[in-house]
Amino acid sequence: MYEDQTSKHHELFIIGGGAAGLMAAVTARDQGIDTAIIESNDRLGKKIITTGNGRCNITNQSTATGTDEAVALSHKYHSNQSGFPIHVLRQFGVRQTIEFFSSLGLPFVSLENGRMYPMSLQAASVPGVFKLALEDRNVPVYYKHKVLDIIVSEEHPRFTIKCQTETEELVEYTSEYLFLCTGGLTAPKTGTDGSGYTLVERLGHTMIHPVAGIVQLKLDYPYLKELSGIKFEGLGHIIVNNEVIRSEYGEILFTDYGISGPPILQLSRKAAYNLGRGESVTLSVDMMPERTEEEVIDFLETHWAIFGHRTVADAFIGIISKKLIPVLLKEAGIDQQVHLLCEDLSWKTKKIFYRLMKRWEFKVADTNSFTNAQTTAGGIDTIDLVEGTLESKIVPGLYLAGEVMDVDGDCGGYNLQWAWSSGHVAAMALAKRRAGTT
Structure with missing residues (x-):
């Protein structure tokens, strides 16, 4: 009563x-x-x-x-x-x-x-x-x-x-x-x-x-532990049905479960709603947003030509986080133990690196919980x-x-x-x- x-x-x-x-x-x-x-x-x-x-x-x-x-x-x-x-x-x-x-x-x-x-x-x-x-x-x-x-x-x-x-x-x-x-x-x-x-x-x-909303994203990606802790200024895009539905720029941070940082938090709402509708959601990351794709190609081609005697891994030092290099080599199908030289890069492998620099895509599996959301x-x-x-x-x-x-x-x-x-x-x-x- x-x-x-x-x-x-x-x-x-x-x-x-x-x-x-x-x-x-x-x-x-x-x-x-x-x-x-x-x-x-x-x-x-x-x-x-x-x-x-x-x-x-x-x-x-x-x-x-x-x-x-x-x-x-x-x-x-x-x-x-x-x-x-x-x-x-x-x-x-x-x-x-x-x-x-x-x-x-x-x-x-x-x-x-x-x-x-x-x-x-x-x-x-x-x-x-x-x-x-x-x-x-x-x-x-x-x-x-x-x-x-x-x-x-x-x-x-x-x-x-x-x-x-x-x-x-x-x-x-x-x-x-x-x-x-x-x-x-x-x-x-x-x-x-x-x-x-x-x-x-x-x-x-x-x-x-x-x-x-305003929450970190979980990614379906096999090398998250290797990427965890890496951060950089980049541009993120949420892609649904092959269409970019929102883009944000700022500091991006990889974590052991996926990805975070201010741009990711801004993008999370679009990701969450489309995942809830059963859509396949992709996150595309541009690690060189200040350069066009053509400029990235010219930059890397020039760099590899000048330092053709260096290994591909060594040539990336100073361009991207050193911790990121082994993962990029795996993405490109390069065995790090082989010590492939820049002058021996095939056109097919080069194109993979160009894509990774400007359009590195990850499948979004989920968002973090309401406990983590803002x-x-x-x-x-x-x-x-x-x-x-x-x-x-x-x-x-x-x-x-x-x-x-x-x-x-x-x-x-x-x-x-x-x-x-x-x-x-x-x-x-x-x-x-x-x-x-x-």
Whole structure:
């Protein structure tokens, strides 16, 4: 039985004290809404603390200098409804985020590629200032509460939230409005276990199958142990049905299970979705992206001609990682014990090296798990939400914010920006609804 005497009522309950929920709570309270948070952990923003290698990449200002920031910013996001994010980003983008955190007493510092962090370079600063902001505004937080079910009524109060406490006590909370900010499936140890999906699906919403995003790729390749630890600046391409569907440049790192590095993380979403559809996915790596294929041929031909007396293995020293050379020789069918000289290379073998330098292809077997992923691609279908307010079309008074919905961003602070943007926009939309201005 649920104990009636433990029931508590607030006009708005926010389920989830992560990035989106914290932004929504502060914004809603500033608009005069009686707000409370239900959080399954013993502290707020547990996942935030793990982001940005412990520094928290709050946002990215590289899109904030154009004539239409929202358009530039929206290109960093992915959704089954491709135009959905821009309606949110137009209302609250990078500049508004900087101003908001400044008002809480958290200044930013901009580092590489426009990435912005708290000046302290400590991720814990972010939930720290939010905790102070909630205390200043008298926003209660119900910690260690696991939401089991949500009941919707046509009467008042509209929502009944059934929870289990740490001591396994069953309690009920009621509200007129409800925000779901429960996150996706990444970093399950921080509480983002996907349970929010179940709650929203029970209320009639549909879900786009979630896959790991911004994650390393597993390769089906026999020499991964030999390649592990090798890194270089290169260009990666995801190929499906002989078509390049996305390309990214940057530092690429081979691992004992496959491949990683910023370009690979950016490409992983495309790989994951196509693997999920049963497609064969190939990763092509260009190790000399600064040169055209013709320039690579000219370079190697000249090099081999000058150093024809050297072995092929020795001739590659200084051009590529020494650790990489034995694997390339295997790919070209050259026995390293034979000590083949450059002047004895056949045209057929040369062509293999040309291809490896510009189009070294690997079969993608899988991605790493949600535990290793930085974001969830997929989630509650945005077709069930009102563009620009994030209110449910199916359950009026219910709003979604953050990773729980089918919107995910590129690496570089864009997923946290979506949390800030969606949390703020949902809270403002509710405030306008209450005021009768929508």
